[in-house]
Each structure stands twice: as structure tokens, then as C-alpha cells.
Amino acid sequence: MIDFGFLWQAFVRxxxxxxxxxxxxxxxxxxxxxxxxALAIVAHLRVPVASQCVAFFVFCIRGSPLxxxxxxxxxxxxxxxxxxxxxxxxxxFREPYWCAITALVLSVGAYGSEIIRGxxxxxxxxxxxxxxxxxxxxxxxxxxxxxxxxxRQALPAYGNEVILAVKATSLASTITIMExxxxxxxxxxxxxxxxxxxxxxxxxxxxxxxxxxxxxxLLEYRLSPHQRDLPVKTNIEARP
Amino acid sequence: xxxxxxxxxxxxxxxxxxxGFGEGGWGRVLIAGAGVTSAIAVLGFLIGxxxxxLVAWAKMSPIRLARGVAxxxxxxxxxxxxxLVIYLLxxxxxxxxxxxxxxxxxxxxxxxxxxxxGVLAIGIISAAYQAEVLRGxxxxxxxxxIEAAHAVGMGRWLLFRRVVAPQVLHYALPGLGxxxxxxxxxxxxxxxxxxxxxxxxAQMASGSTRRPFEFFITAGLLxxxxxxxxxxxxxxxxxxxxxxxxx
Numbered sequence: 001m002i003d004f005g006f007l008w009q010a011f012v013r014x015x016x017x018x019x020x021x022x023x024x025x026x027x028x029x030x031x032x033x034x035x036x037x038a039l040a041i042v043a044h045l046r047v048p049v050a051s052q053c054v055a056f057f058v059f060c061i062r063g064s065p066l067x068x069x070x071x072x073x074x075x076x077x078x079x080x081x082x083x084x085x086x087x088x089x090x091x092x093f094r095e096p097y098w099c100a101i102t103a104l105v106l107s108v109g110a111y112g113s114e115i116i117r118g119x120x121x122x123x124x125x126x127x128x129x130x131x132x133x134x135x136x137x138x139x140x141x142x143x144x145x146x147x148x149x150x151x152r153q154a155l156p157a158y159g160n161e162v163i164l165a166v167k168a169t170s171l172a173s174t175i176t177i178m179e180x181x182x183x184x185x186x187x188x189x190x191x192x193x194x195x196x197x198x199x200x201x202x203x204x205x206x207x208x209x210x211x212x213x214x215x216x217x218l219l220e221y222r223l224s225p226h227q228r229d230l231p232v233k234t235n236i237e238a239r240p
Numbered sequence: 241x242x243x244x245x246x247x248x249x250x251x252x253x254x255x256x257x258x259x260g261f262g263e264g265g266w267g268r269v270l271i272a273g274a275g276v277t278s279a280i281a282v283l284g285f286l287i288g289x290x291x292x293x294l295v296a297w298a299k300m301s302p303i304r305l306a307r308g309v310a311x312x313x314x315x316x317x318x319x320x321x322x323x324l325v326i327y328l329l330x331x332x333x334x335x336x337x338x339x340x341x342x343x344x345x346x347x348x349x350x351x352x353x354x355x356x357x358g359v360l361a362i363g364i365i366s367a368a369y370q371a372e373v374l375r376g377x378x379x380x381x382x383x384x385x386i387e388a389a390h391a392v393g394m395g396r397w398l399l400f401r402r403v404v405a406p407q408v409l410h411y412a413l414p415g416l417g418x419x420x421x422x423x424x425x426x427x428x429x430x431x432x433x434x435x436x437x438x439x440x441x442a443q444m445a446s447g448s449t450r451r452p453f454e455f456f457i458t459a460g461l462l463x464x465x466x467x468x469x470x471x472x473x474x475x476x477x478x479x480x481x482x483x484x485x486x487x
Contacts, residue, residue, distance in 0.1 A: 062421075063467035064460045065428035068439055072460065075446065076453035163319065170321030174432060181323050194332035202320040209319040 006193065010200045013187055017180040018204065024169040024179060027101050029162055032108025037147070039113035044120040054113070061110035066103060067171050074099040074175045100172035108165050115161060119154030120146065152223045159216035163209050180204055258451060259458045266445045266455070273441030274462045280355065280437060281424045281466075284362025288423065289416075291363060292370030299375050310371070317368035322426055326361045330433040333357060354435035361430065366423045373415035374408060381407045410481045417474035424466060438462055 043054045061069065077084065077093050084090040092098050123146050131145045151158075173182030184201040188194045261267040298310035317325065333352035341350040381404060389403045431440035442459035446452035 060460070060464065064463040065425040065439065067428045067431070068442075068456060068460055068463065071439070071443070072453065072456040076456045079451065079453045167319075167321045170323045171429075173323065181321055181327075184324060185327055188327055188331045192331065192335050194328050194330075194335065198324060198328040198332070201324055202316065205321060205324070206316065206319045 003196070006191075006196055007200055010187060010193075010197050011204075014180055014183050014197075014201050014204060017178055017183040018208075020172075020177065020179040021166070021169050021181075021208075024100060024104060024172055024177075025166045028104035028108050028165050028169070031101075032105045032112055032165070035105060035109030036112030036116050039109060040116035040120055041142070043113065043117050058110045058113060061106055062114075066107050066168055067174060069106065070100060070103040070171055070175060073103050096172070096175040096177055100169075100175060100177055104165065104168060104172075107168060108161065111164070112158065112161050115154045115157045116150060118157070119150035119152075122153045123149045152220075155216065155220050155223065159213060159220075162212055162216065166205070166209060166212065255454055258449065258454055266449075269441055269445065270438065270455075270458060270462065273436065273438035273459075274466065276355075276436065277424075277427050277438040277463075278466060280358045280362060280427045280430065280435075281420075283359045284427070285366055285420055285423045287359065287363025288366025288370050288419070291367035292374060295367055295371035296374040296378065299371060300378065314368045314371055317365055318372075322361070322365050323429055323432065325365055326357070326429055326433060329361050329364070330354070330357045354430070354433050357433060358427065358430035358435050358437070362423050362426055365426060366419055369419040369422060370416065373412050373419060376415065377408045377410075377412035378404070380411045406484075410485050413474065413478045413481055417471065417478075420470060420474065421467060424463075424470065428463075 039054045039058070042050050043058075045051070073093070074096055077099075081090060084093055093102075127145055127149065128141065131141050136144065169179060170181035172179055173185060176182075178186070180201055184197050187197045191197070257265060259265060259267055259270065295310045295313055298306040299314070301307055301310075330352055334350070337350045337352060385403055385407070386399065389399045394402065427437055428439040431437060431443065434440070436444070438459050442455040443452075446455040449455070
């Protein structure tokens with residue numbers, strides 16, 4: 001009943017889209033995290049005007065569908081072609097690839113900033129006081145004390161965000177990018193075998209997400225040696 | 241200065257003509273699209289609640305097979321892009337329906353109704369998220385209260401209705417609010433199979449007027465409105481629930 005030959009063919013076709021999926025996800029997560037951190041710090045410090053702008057930006061991104069945001073960037077900005085050309089950024093917004101990346105980065109930035117802000121909130125005042133007592137201030141304080149602790153605290157929730165970002169790359173297929181989902185859609189319309197294609201494409205995404213969750217769990221483990229039990233020293237082996 | 245203001249005025253006038261309710265305005269159509277979006281989201285969310293409760297129940301069942309199936313369900317649907325699930329339901333449903341119709345003598349293509357596909361897709365995806373929320377909420381229900389209910393001789397159904405369900409609902413409300421927002425935003429994906437909801441409507445309008453920016457921004461404003469109104473409703477429900485729980 002199960003046609004393994006077809007499953008294998010589908011796998012070969014679909015796996016060709018994996019590099020693009022990975023590229024989109026990696027860029028979105030890396031650049032998005034930088035944006036998220038910046039937004040979270042602005043919101044956390046309650047910088048006047050800027051923090052209200054951040055709150056509004058986060059509200060807009062979180063309150064509307066990502067697909068719509070992608071369409072605004074890809075189709076909507078095309079309307080301002082002359083302006084964009086005069087600013088020299090048209091070659092960037094002409095490419096569906098960069099439009100998809102822009103939308104994904106903004107999305108990771110907005111959702112991620114809320115998570116990192118939660119992490120920043122969890123840094124206890126005592127630690128900051130201690131750092132200040134040692135004479136740290138400003139950038140050094142953030143780099144050495146606040147951000148590492150905030151990131152560690154936010155990591156489990158951020159892991160979910162990373163998975164969501166990987167899933168969100170599939171929307172790029174709607175603006176003509178042939179990543180795994182785009183190829184899957186093409187394959188379904190060519191063969192009318194939706195179920196088989198779904199199984200293979202789903203398995204690719206599940207494997208990818210499984211690896212990512214394991215990596216994040218590993219990172220979490222590495223970053224929290226203080227929460228582990230101390231290794232118990234036994235002298236049994238040492239004795240003859 | 242004068243020229244800039246004039247330009248701005250004309251721009252605003254053009255925009256309100258474009259998305260307004262007058263002649264040649266797309267306001268009514270967009271509002272109708274927002275209605276379809278809300279309807280899919282609400283129906284899908286309700287189906288998701290029913291299915292999600294069953295999945296949560298299976299996840300806590302003493303039967304290993306039930307737990308395994310439920311875990312596989314939530315892992316798969318939370319790990320696979322929603323767009324793929326929609327493609328599966330729509331195209332898979334099409335071929336299933338065509339085969340079935342073939343048995344009854346109809347020949348040729350029988351398509352899935354897009355609205356039903358949308359509702360079903362949202363329901364199936366939302367169920368996976370809601371199951372996790374409900375299970376988490378169940379775990380926070382004080383075990384003592386269940387013991388106490390046993391002690392006063394409540395039967396299973398009464399215990400569920402009077403003790404477990406109200407507490408679970410109370411603890412789950414914030415999480416359910418989040419899954420509702422997810423469901424609402426997912427409805428936009430149904431536009432890929434041709435259902436005319438808000439996003440698709442905006443797409444069609446921008447296709448015939450060549451003004452995509454205005455229409456997508458307007459659609460965005462409508463989505464934000466639905467989000468704000470529904471989050472206010474959820475906050476009200478949380479407040480009411482807190483009053484009833486005496487918290």
C-alpha cells in the first residue's frame with residue numbers, strides 16, 4: 001500500500017529545499033535576536049518615547065498575521081518603487097528572498113523582545129547592586145552581568161520562539177521562494193498525493209525541530225552548572 | 241508648507257475614498273472579509289477546544305497507547321508548519337472526496353469547501369496547542385480539592401463538572417487567550433487555498449486597484465482591531481473567573 005519509491009523521490013525533491021529553509025531560519029533568528037535584545041533593553045530601561053515606539057511596534061507585529069506583514073513588505077512596498085529607488089534600497093526590496101527575511105526578522109525581533117524583557121526583569125537587584133559596588137556601570141554591567149543572566153533565564157521560552165521561526169519560514173513559499181513547503185506544494189499539485197508528500201515534508205520539519213530542541217536543551221544544561229548537583233566524590237575506586 | 245499639507249490632504253482623501261463605504265470604496269467588502277475571518281477563527285477555536293480537551297484527557301490517561309497517540313498528535317502539529325497542514329487537508333481532502341464521489345457515480349473533481357477546510361485546519365492545529373494548555377492547567381488543580389470531592393461522595397461526572405472543570409478553566413484562561421490569538425492569525429493562511437477572508441479580500445482589492453500598500457495596511461488595522469477586542473474579552477473573562485475563584 002505504501003509506495004516507498006514515491007516517498008524516496010519526494011524526499012529527494014524536498015530535501016533540496018532544506019538549505020533555503022535553514023538559511024531563512026538562521027538569518028531570521030540571528031539578526032532577529034540582535035533586534036529583540038535591542039528592543040528589550042529599550043523597553044526595559046523605559047527610555048521615553050522610544051519605549052512607547054517599541055511597545056507599539058511589538059503590538060502591531062504580534063497582533064497581525066505574519067503572512068500579511070510579508071505581503072505588505074513584498075507587494076505593498078513595490079508601490080513606492082521610485083522612492084525606494086532614489087534611496088538606493090530598491091534592489092533589496094525587489095527580491096522576495098530579502099522581503100521574506102525582513103518579515104521574519106521583524107517577527108522574531110518583536111516576539112523575542114517580550115521573552116528577553118521577561119529575562120531582564122528576572123535579574124535580581126542584588127546582583128546589579130553588587131556589580132555597581134564593584135564599579136561596573138553601563139555597557140560593562142550589561143555585557144558581564146545582566147545580559148548573560150537574562151539570556152539564560154529566557155532560553156527555554158526562546159527555544160519555543162526558535163521553533164516558531166523555523167515553522168514561519170514556510171510562509172516564504174507564498175512569495176515564490178522554493179523552500180521545503182514551497183516544493184511540497186508544487187509536488188502535491190503535480191502528483192495529487194498530498195498525504196505522502198505531507199508525511200515526508202512533515203518528517204523533515206520534525207527532525208529539524210527535534211535537533212533544535214536538543215541543541216537548546218544542551219545549551220541550557222551547559223549554561224546552568226550552578227543548578228546541578230555537585231559531583232559526589234567517592235574514594236572507592238582509589239582503594240586497592 | 242502649504243503644498244505639503246495639500247498633498248497630505250489629497251492623500252488622506254484618496255485613501256478614505258479607497259477603503260471607505262462610498263461608491264468605489266472597498267470598505268464594505270473588507271468588513272465582510274473581517275467577518276469571515278472572525279467566523280473561521282471562532283468556529284476553529286471551538287472545535288480546537290473540544291478536540292483539545294479530548295487530547296489532553298488522552299495525554300493523562302493510564303492507557304499507554306492513548307498517551308502515545310496524543311503525544312504524537314501534539315508533537316507533530318506543533319512541529320510542522322501550519323501551511324503544510326492546510327495543504328494536506330485541502331488537497332488530501334479533495335482527492336478523498338473525489339474518490340468517494342466516484343463510488344456514488346459522480347465523475348470528475350469534487351472539491352473541499354474552503355470554509356470547512358479552514359475551520360477544520362484551525363481546529364486541528366489549535367487543538368494541539370490547547371491540549372498542552374489544558375494539561376498544564378489540570379496539573380495545577382489542587383489535588384486536595386479532588387480528594388475532598390471524593391470524600392463527600394461526588395461521582396465522576398459531578399466531580400468533573402463542579403470541581404475540576406471550573407478550576408481548569410480558571411488556570412487555563414490566560415493560555416487559552418494566547419492560543420486564540422494564534423488561531424486568529426492562522427486564519428490568514430487559509431487564503432492560500434482561495435477562501436475569501438480578510439487577507440484574500442485585501443489581495444483581490446489590491447489586484448484590481450494596484451494599491452496593495454493601502455489595502456494590506458487596512459487589513460492589518462482590522463486584524464489589530466479584532467485582536468484588541470478579543471483580548472479585552474479574555475481579560476474580562478479572567479477578571480470574572482478570578483472573582484468567582486475568590487482570588
